[in-house]
Amino acid sequence: MTETADDCARQADRRSAPADAWRAFHGWNILFVLAYVVTGTLVFLDDGTSVPARAAALVLLSVCAAAYVVFGRPALARDEGSDRARLLYVVFVLVTFVPATIVVPASSFAMFALGPQIFMTLSQPWAITMVLSINLAPAVRFVLEPGLTWQSAVTVAATSAVSVTFSIVFGPWMSRIIRQSAERAVLIEELEASRAQVARLSRERGAMAERERLAGEIHDTLAQGFTSIIMLIQAAEASRDPSRHLALAMRTARENLAEARGLIAALSPPPLDGSTLEQALRRIAARLLEELSLPVTFEVGDGSRPLPPGIEVVLVRAAQEALANVRRHAAASSVRVRLDYGESEVCLRVTDDGRGFDPAATPPGFGLRAMRARAEEAGGSVLVDGAPGKGTRLTVRIPYPEAAAVTREEAP
The missing domain is CATH 3.30.565.10 (Histidine kinase-like ATPase, C-terminal domain)
Structure with a gap:
């Protein structure tokens, strides 16, 4: 059984690649918590924004975190029947996280946790588009502010360029990792199935060989012995003095009995119970x-x-x-x-x-x-x-x- 890489990829697509990627790395929850703790701290300590703006950003980030707990995490960990929940989670990210980054740009730090989840949820083109949109949201906010100086413009442009470059590089890499994780899961399943099939065929072959051996043993011993006994009894019936033929038949019967006991002993479990x-x-x-x-x-x-x-x-x-x-x-x-x-x-x-x-x-x-x-x-x-x-x-x-x-x- 040989398969091309395209066949393997199609099988991987039929599986849930996000769930495979999610299970391949057990630190997603830790990454999410750490990213959100750091983001919350940065937002809380941002003196460049007003207190109401920081409060609003913290509320939006909290709603986004709640959506992760309710929709995102369970949906990403399941193989099937979770597409709607994943899309719902993406919608919550859009309506909560994007406004938070516009209100307080420091909220963008949470992208370290949300970015991989977006690529595990959407196809690569849509994931790149969404990540770029999220990264450019703070830049739009700066451009629309009155009194924008050229120094601020350069800073915003440089920051946006870094974010966009990071998204373009990180996105395909993340998609490739997800695809390879799914393909590896398919290959592991195929290997386990192949090993099970080999074990089953080995057992069947062993059973067939044992049946053939027993058939040969019975043919060479018991069947021939019974044939000899029949012939000796027939000869005894036709003879005036049957004693010699009957004696031979008796001896053949005893030998057949010994052969039968030998076959039974060979079929019995080895006499090792409780002994060396x-x-x-x-x-x-x-x-x-x-x-x-x-x-x-x-x-x-x-x-x-x-x-x-x-x-x-x-x-x-x-x-x-x-x-x-x-x-x-x-x-x-x-x-x-x-x-x-x-x-x-x-x-x-x-x-x-x-x-x-x-x-x-x-x-x-x-x-x-x-x-x-x-x-x-x-x-x-x-x-x-x-x-x-x-x-x-x-x-x-x-x-x-x-x-x-x-x-x-x-x-x-």
Whole structure:
């Protein structure tokens, strides 16, 4: 999914850009209060205007501040349904703040708080026009005063030029910041949606892979076993001495029962509740001993350390699958399970002395592919060594989380 900048801008326009800009900076209220406190102080201490004029300016500024509390602040903080309230707030600014700047020019200092709000409320051309009008209002008042000297005219012209220049420069910049804030909000939403979709697809893929693995396991074990039982019973019915066929059918049924128990054990949660990884692996090895009366040894190397639950689950599942393969295919006389804690990784080895096979010439089954997928998700690997008649050794290596992080940082 790729989008152009224009597409992103259109999506940003559909959102409420003022609300995004408002939430992007949490100091708007503080800025408003500070600007109005300074403005009120300047108006109150302005000796160049009469007391009634200062009182009138303070009243107008108070009404403007009340409009901010009632209309402006709630409307700017909302995403939708606030256009009318924003326009109403702009109207209050026009009818209160502009007269205050005409009566007492020092009131213009409040533009430091009102200017950004105007650009968050109106489109850029209208916002620039309004800010220019507000800044030029005191200049109009000076021009209309009788007895204007050229020194005062120069001062008023210079002040107005600074205000106009500031508005022209500040306005587009503020509009650009608002647009970028809205676009960033859209991109964040899209990123969150993409991450959620990736997580959902990963779960679905994992579930599909597990269903495929179970289908293969059932086909290769239970279905074939039931087919053999049916054929043996049919042979027994046609034979004068059915005892041999029935004995074989009974043995096949017991093997099928062991396979079913193995599948159930693989589907059950890892036996880690209230126990350590070593205890769980020891129980899994002991279960094989109970089922097949097969000598199984379990060993733990030095340096035992706690591992994250995710790594423990990978190792337990690997041990279950490896011992299930021993049960089905190896015809082994002994099995060895060993867990070693290295400096940067933990290693699980399952070794048997059974019939063995050539891993390069035998495609991996569902169980081995699932085991590899789990190990690779944890940053590890699975290696199978073996040869016909020489047994099989399966090795699972999982790096510790801190070692995996260092490896990712060093990767180009």
